[in-house]
Amino acid sequence: MSRRTTSPCPCGRPATYAECCEPLHSGRAAAATPEELMRSRYAAFAVGDEAYLLRTWHPRTRPPRLGLGEGGRMRWVGLEILGTSEGTAFHSTGTVEFRARYTEGGRPGSLHERSRFERYDGAWVYVDGDLHE
Numbered sequence: 001m002s003r004r005t006t007s008p009c010p011c012g013r014p015a016t017y018a019e020c021c022e023p024l025h026s027g028r029a030a031a032a033t034p035e036e037l038m039r040s041r042y043a044a045f046a047v048g049d050e051a052y053l054l055r056t057w058h059p060r061t062r063p064p065r066l067g068l069g070e071g072g073r074m075r076w077v078g079l080e081i082l083g084t085s086e087g088t089a090f091h092s093t094g095t096v097e098f099r100a101r102y103t104e105g106g107r108p109g110s111l112h113e114r115s116r117f118e119r120y121d122g123a124w125v126y127v128d129g130d131l132h133e
Helices: 022-026 034-047 050-055
Strands: 074-086 093-104 107-120 123-132
Touching (some): 022 034, 034 093, 034 107
């Protein structure tokens, strides 16, 4: 078993990566809510899974590539969910406001975003987000 599968999940939930976000990344499970998708996308950034990030991005706003491996200087170190709205089984849209902490070149930073999600072909996907200071 690799260290990645026995390590705590980067998304912040009290489970191992193998028990939490890895099943979503591998396609064995699907996110049930926008928050679960947000957490799994954060974990994908943390582990460098560009394919998952692109697969869970709405086609109308998805970039052709992300280039996660380029530079290799950014390291994601923590996720805080600040709020959610809609996103239940009865909704077709939802939002998640979060703060993600990282280090880049040894300097700490954070990203604060209110992300929008939609159901597309029956699955939650990331659409876009508004950055906040």
